[in-house]
Amino acid sequence: MAGPTLLTRIASVLLHPLTPEDVLGLLDPVRSSRQLRGVVTAVTRETAGTATIAFRPGPDWTAHDAGQWARIGVDVDGVRQWRSYSLSAPAGADPEITVSDIGVVSGTLVRGTKPGDVLFLDLPEGDFTLPEEPRPLLMLTAGSGLTPVMSMIRTLVPRRADADVVLIHSSRTPEDALFREELAELADQFPGLTVHHRYTATDGRLDLTTPADLEALCPDWRERAAYACGPAGLLDAAEALWCAHAGEDLRIERFRADLTAGVAGAGGRVTFEHSDVEADAPGDVPLLEVAEDAGVAAPSGCRMGICHACLTPLRSGQVTDLRTGEVHGDPGELIQTCVSAAAGPVSLAV
Incomplete structure (x- = not known):
């Protein structure tokens, strides 16, 4: 037991200020003890405005269930931005995301990503997943709402002879329909899949x-058992129809952003999601101090907004920059907790 420990200490002294993990990260970009990463292995154009990005995740990645999503980080103009994307690959395979060119982050991914690029990752999440017991399924989707359902179809249909899936998918034109050729091939090959395009x-x-x-x-x-994913209008209509005519056997996947504007000096309830802790935060106290007072082990460094060691993903809400008074914050934005205060209710990934 003493051998590896001694070697590690010697390596740490020789490499200082780097760590052995830092050097391994130079050799393999997905190895990092600080941030889960993935290296892009392929980029496939699906339609004129969408692309599927496949990546090989680092060793700490947890295999996703069909229908789950993950937060993906990408650097845009020197700022790391995070967004949530459904995973379109079948369960058990290396992950893929299918992204539409809408917004700064998604546009950067669609237009600028190439094999060999490194993405920053969070672990898969979500309970929009296949039922535990085999059942006939109805999938109701529109636009990019097909993405998590495609993961389910790819997982279930080729692997189970008793699969019985009906997909009704809406898109503007045939050219806009995601995975149209693959779905046609699957429906031809497997009688358990019926596809209706609208x-x-x-x-x-x-x-x-x-x-x-x-x-x-x-x-x-x-x-x-019904699943629906797509624009809010479709989901609201489906929910009302099932409520009136079919009971509650409908699962819906919605993607919402917190659009509530923050107010400088307002303060608010802070949720530290990874620590499962909540605390009330005054509008003039740094979130780093709020975390520490609540017993949350938040990252820190200079404590004056210089070193950026305290950068933490903002899940929702907005914050006040205590140096300038500016209120800002988008879901996924990295904020400096040592110089940021709550400008209303806030959730942080720490």
Whole structure:
């Protein structure tokens, strides 16, 4: 037991101020004790404005379940930004995300990512997953809402002879339909998958104010476990239809951003998500001090906004920069907790 410990100490002395892990990170970009990473292995153009990005994650990655999502970090103009993306690869495979060119971060990923690039990662999350017991399924999706469902289809249909899945997917035109060719091939190869495309530019939107449209495509829809993912209008309509005609056997995946504007000096309730701790924060006290007072082991360094050692992902809410009084914050933004105060309710990934 003494041998490795002695070698580690010698290596630490010789490499100072680097650590052995830092040197390993230079040799393999996904190795890091400080931040989970993944190296991009392939970029596939799906449509004119979307791309699937495959990556090999570091050793601390946890294999995802079909339908889950993960937060992905990318540096934009020198600032690390985080966004949540559904994982489109089947469970057990190396992860992939399918991204639409909407917004700064997604646009950077779609237009600028290439094999060999490094992404920053959080572990997979989410309970929009397949049922534990085999059941007939109905998948109702639109646009990029197909992404987590595609992970489910890729996981279930080729692996189970008893799979029974009906997919109803809406897109503007055939050219905008994600995974259209792959879905056609899967439906031809596996009788357990039925795919219905609705192209809203020519067919109009699926009408869910009554069961008629749904019954024409899937007569036994009430007997199936249903999943819906897509724009808010589709999900609200589906929720109302199921509530009125089919009970509660519908699972919905929504993606929401906290759009509530912060107020300088307001303070608020702070949630430290990884530590499962909540605390009230005055509007003029650094979040780092709030964390420490609450017993949360938050990263820190100079404590004056210079070294950036305290950078922490903002999950939701906004903060006040105590140096300038500016209120700012987007989900995924890295904030300096030593010079940031709560400008309303805040959630931090620490």
